[in-house]
Amino acid sequence: MAKVLVVTSGKGGVGKTTSTAALGAALAQMGETVVVVDFDVGLRNLDLIMGAERRVVFDLINVVQGVAKLSQALIRDKRLENLWLLPASQTRDKDALTDEGVGSIIADLRTKFDWVLCDSPAGIERGAMLAMRYADEAVIVTNPEVSSVRDSDRIIGMLDSKTVKAERGERVEKHVLITRYDQARASRGEMLSIEDILEILATPLLGIIPESQDVLRASNVGSPVTLNDAASAPARAYTDAARRLMGETVTMTVPLARKSFMNRLLGRRAA
Amino acid sequence: MNLLRLISGRTATAPVARERLQILLAHERGLRGQPELLGLLRAEILAVVSRHVTLDPEKVIVRMERGTHVSTLEVDIEVPNGFERSMAAAAR
Numbered sequence: 415m416a417k418v419l420v421v422t423s424g425k426g427g428v429g430k431t432t433s434t435a436a437l438g439a440a441l442a443q444m445g446e447t448v449v450v451v452d453f454d455v456g457l458r459n460l461d462l463i464m465g466a467e468r469r470v471v472f473d474l475i476n477v478v479q480g481v482a483k484l485s486q487a488l489i490r491d492k493r494l495e496n497l498w499l500l501p502a503s504q505t506r507d508k509d510a511l512t513d514e515g516v517g518s519i520i521a522d523l524r525t526k527f528d529w530v531l532c533d534s535p536a537g538i539e540r541g542a543m544l545a546m547r548y549a550d551e552a553v554i555v556t557n558p559e560v561s562s563v564r565d566s567d568r569i570i571g572m573l574d575s576k577t578v579k580a581e582r583g584e585r586v587e588k589h590v591l592i593t594r595y596d597q598a599r600a601s602r603g604e605m606l607s608i609e610d611i612l613e614i615l616a617t618p619l620l621g622i623i624p625e626s627q628d629v630l631r632a633s634n635v636g637s638p639v640t641l642n643d644a645a646s647a648p649a650r651a652y653t654d655a656a657r658r659l660m661g662e663t664v665t666m667t668v669p670l671a672r673k674s675f676m677n678r679l680l681g682r683r684a685a
Numbered sequence: 686m687n688l689l690r691l692i693s694g695r696t697a698t699a700p701v702a703r704e705r706l707q708i709l710l711a712h713e714r715g716l717r718g719q720p721e722l723l724g725l726l727r728a729e730i731l732a733v734v735s736r737h738v739t740l741d742p743e744k745v746i747v748r749m750e751r752g753t754h755v756s757t758l759e760v761d762i763e764v765p766n767g768f769e770r771s772m773a774a775a776a777r
Contacts, residue, residue, distance in 0.1 A: 559702075564709065607699065610703045614707060
């Protein structure tokens with residue numbers, strides 16, 4: 415049974431594309447057949463993060479408009495044979511996407527893959543609406559920062575009202591993924607803690623991705639962070655999150671939570 | 686209390702962020718979806734009452750007040766004079 419999962423946030427720059435690539439690759443490493451779909455028409459970047467930017471020939475819009483077949487637009491990952499990318503168009507505008515067109519592509523992808531990961535554009539406009547429209551599950555990427563939490567709350571409201579599932583009276587299964595988390599700063603009361611964010615958003619936690627230089631390092635070379643350095647803290651956090659998506663129970667750890675002697679002395683507590 | 690914070694003299698800002706968000710989101714969640722719900726309630730109330738009494742649609746006001754613990758729904762319908770007479774006529 416295929417699962418359609420939207421990676422969304424409302425706010426831009428919080429790590430939607432990074433998270434889509436990392437979760438997609440982690441699921442594929444676990445043996446699932448996965449397609450990551452870029453919905454950011456006009457500002458595509460998932461191809462770049464996946465390292466497939468030079469292999470894009472056809473895109474989502476071409477398929478919607480019948481210019482290309484789905485099989486012609488899908489790009490197979492060079493590292494993992496069960497990981498695929500459906501790129502967005504770079505030249506067209508977002509109005510080229512239609513509800514019916516997206517619906518038929520998603521239905522087609524459901525028959526071919528275990529997971530369909532939709533990378534949403536920022537904002538709450540048409541592109542973001544269409545990315546979440548047919549989702550069964552949603553990952554809401556949130557930074558521990560006021561504007562990101564506010565926008566996540568708004569997106570949660572949309573997931574509960576504007577999706578096909580919501581209109582049928584069903585629920586989109588929602589998860590919060592906290593990215594760019596800095597344990598030390600949260601402990602010092604300089605950053606919203608995990609508890610604060612979860613209490614405010616009242617949505618279960620999928621994972622905590624630590625602020626890390628490894629994320630930029632991976633994007634520089636066009637590799638999902640889970641493939642680029644599987645032992646790095648963000649890669650481990652994303653892999654744990656992917657295992658939770660698969661239904662496994664994985665203990666929630668705050669990555670890089672090395673409690674030094676000084677921290678203990680100063681009474682800093684783990685978030 | 687955090688020893689380092691005492692030494693550095695910096696105050697924790699996260700509790701401020703948390704409080705601001707809680708207040709803001711309580712307000713924004715209240716606004717969300719409300720126009721649709723109130724419009725729907727208003728239309729249905731108007732339809733039901735109009736079956737029995739001739740009403741000026743402009744005189745049907747539906748208002749929602751949100752409090753911390755309970756919210757109230759206020760329905761204010763102005764009926765024209767002679768309303769009792771038409772009811773009595775209908776009963777006869």
